[in-house]
Amino acid sequence: MTPDWTTLVQAEELAAALGRADLAVVDCRHSLADPDAGARDYSDGHVPGAVHADMDRDLSGTAPAGSGAGRHPWPDAAELCRRLGAWGISPRHQVVAYDAGDGAFAARLWFLLHTLGHRRVAVLDGGCARWCALGLPRESSVPVPVAVDFPAAAFDAVRLLDAPQVQAHLERGNLLLDARAGERFRGEVEPIDRVAGHVPGATSRPYADNLIDGRFKSAARLRTEFERALRGSGPADAAAMCGSGVTACHHLLAMTHAGLPGARLYTGSWSGWIEDPARPVAIGDA
Known part of the structure; x- marks a missing residue:
């Protein structure tokens, strides 16, 4: 094993x-x-x-x-x-x-x-x-896996937020970390989605801040940085978002590696937020 x-x-x-x-x-x-x-x-x-x-x-x-x-x-x-x-x-x-x-x-x-x-x-x-x-082995042949049974399971719904839940999360004063690059958060550029900016009340922390020389920072360093962002709150009071709910998972992994499990994911993220033109959009650092 x-x-x-x-x-x-x-x-x-x-x-x-x-x-x-x-x-x-x-x-x-x-x-x-x-x-x-x-x-x-x-x-x-x-x-x-x-x-x-x-x-x-x-x-x-x-x-x-x-x-x-x-x-x-x-x-x-x-x-x-x-x-x-x-x-x-x-x-x-x-x-x-x-x-x-x-x-x-x-x-x-x-x-x-x-x-x-x-x-x-x-x-x-x-x-x-x-x-x-490191010169470790690679292959180009495609394996043919033997199918097995992965029993049906349900996602932990507590860890997944939609837009109304994100709004309520922010209204409670909780932390919403936006994993996109800072210039996208500030609305200076938007190479992918039709609207630039960020969710009002969100905090910018590009997922690249979890890395040094292409690898994750030490667990101790990540813990210090995320605890500073949490300002005394627990990880369950934090959620992560990005453009579409993909790179935000980097924050959830980094926090868990740092001994701070339990943060949540805004699954729709920015691309889901702007599907409703009535939702507010913020520009700049705050």
Whole structure:
């Protein structure tokens, strides 16, 4: 059995565990600018035995326009469980997710599984970039996993917020961390969504602030930084958002790694917020 990795795993540890029967590796590489890039990168070479998870088809659901679900709707739990089973992943597996480097996309799978109640899931710290830099093995062949049963499970609804719940969250004086780059938060640029700005009352903390040299900061340093942002509140009084509920999961992973589990996710995030033109929009630092 591999050790229980529940937040991050280092490349050296994963390399030593390859081939173990209870290990499942998932390649989550993705590009917002080119949705097919992740599949091409996977075909060019991936961690041995890894299956590929497409952000749009596998790690997101579908929702009607105007529903507030945003660009990457939170998926249906039963469908995700079926997908996991098709990948050969069962509740007994240690799952490791990775992306090109910073963990922004792999953290989405981490939080999906986490909210299903699957705790043995971790993100490869430094992703494919560090794996390759260390000269660790890659393969281009596509594994054919043996399908297993991943029993139907429900997401922990307490961890997931919609727009009205976010409004109530802010009215209680709670923390809403926006993981987008600062210039997007301030409304200076908006390369993806039709409206620039941020949710009034949100606080800017780009997810890149969780990293140093492409890897996560130490647990102790992250704890200090997030406790400063929480200003004496507990992590359950915090929520994270981003453009579409993907990179916000990086904050939830970082907080859990820092020993501050329990923060929530605004699933629709900015792209869901602006689906209703009546919702207020803020520009600038506050």
